[in-house]
């Protein structure tokens with residue numbers, strides 16, 4: 001291979017073509033991002049260090065264990081895909097030569113989501129006595145039906161990755177993560193509710209920590225929006241509107257109920273999920289009821305709408321929770337930018 005020895009010919013190297021993959025600068029900008037980063041260091045937690053010694057899966061029936069494990073599996077369809085999603089976005093903060101604190105904040109989200117994924121894995125493994133909910137041998141009829149649900153969720157959740165990878169280099173961070181805020185607001189609320197209602201100390205601790213993490217993610221997203229939306233290109237506005245609708249459809253599966261026209265699921269899916277949730281609830285694992293989830297979701301969406309209205313970005317119609325706006329009909333799993 002021919003190798004040019006520029007250093008033999010010139011005193012200084014030629015300028016590195018920009019933008020290259022990383023800056024060699026630590027530009028300060030958004031003060032709020034520094035605060036969030038500092039909080040993320042103070043609030044680091046370790047899923048393996050929670051009080052697992054107080055948790056005895058044998059104190060539950062197999063139906064209860066499988067029902068609670070189903071809920072963690074549902075969550076892990078989102079949280080197990082979050083580390084690669086945010087790792088990719090984290091690389092983008094370097095390619096874009098983002099502010100120092102913004103790079104660190106995306107690093108913290110990647111780490112948090114890795115923690116959430118680990119928590120899902122620990123809970124599922126202890127509940128089922130097995131480390132893979134898709135190949136586990138169910139012990140009850142409900143467990144059987146729940147596993148079929150889980151397989152469909154997993155199938156659906158795998159479909160956005162190629163589209164996401166193509167979208168990341170094309171759009172600014174604040175556009176990519178426009179529906180992130182709504183997800184984080186709703187997630188923060190639902191996890192706080194689950195922490196309050198949880199009977200098991202270990203789940204209570206986990207939900208408190210996860211809810212706190214999601215609150216920080218929300219603040220990161222908010223700071224990014226406040227920094228970038230005032231100078232947003234006109235063509236990016238309609239993409240944001242579409243992303244909000246996509247975010248609603250995608251995240252509804254865990255924060256509310258999966259919309260049929262978007263998620264490819266068997267007809268008895270929702271019935272099975274509701275049965276699992278009822279069994280889990282009776283066993284002291286507090287999954288909010290349908291109406292509570294709906295109201296939580298609606299409030300999160302209205303919060304986001306309040307933010308977007310400030311920047312004159314049209315909001316999509318979300319008739320499922322009674323919100324009017326621009327009709328968006330052509331959203332596919334393939335063009336979703338997943339956020340959690």
Ligand SMILES: [Fe+2]
Pocket residue numbers: 079082112113116340
């Ligand atoms: Fe998460």
Ligand SMILES: [Fe+2]
Pocket residue numbers: 113184213214217340
């Ligand atoms: Fe998050």
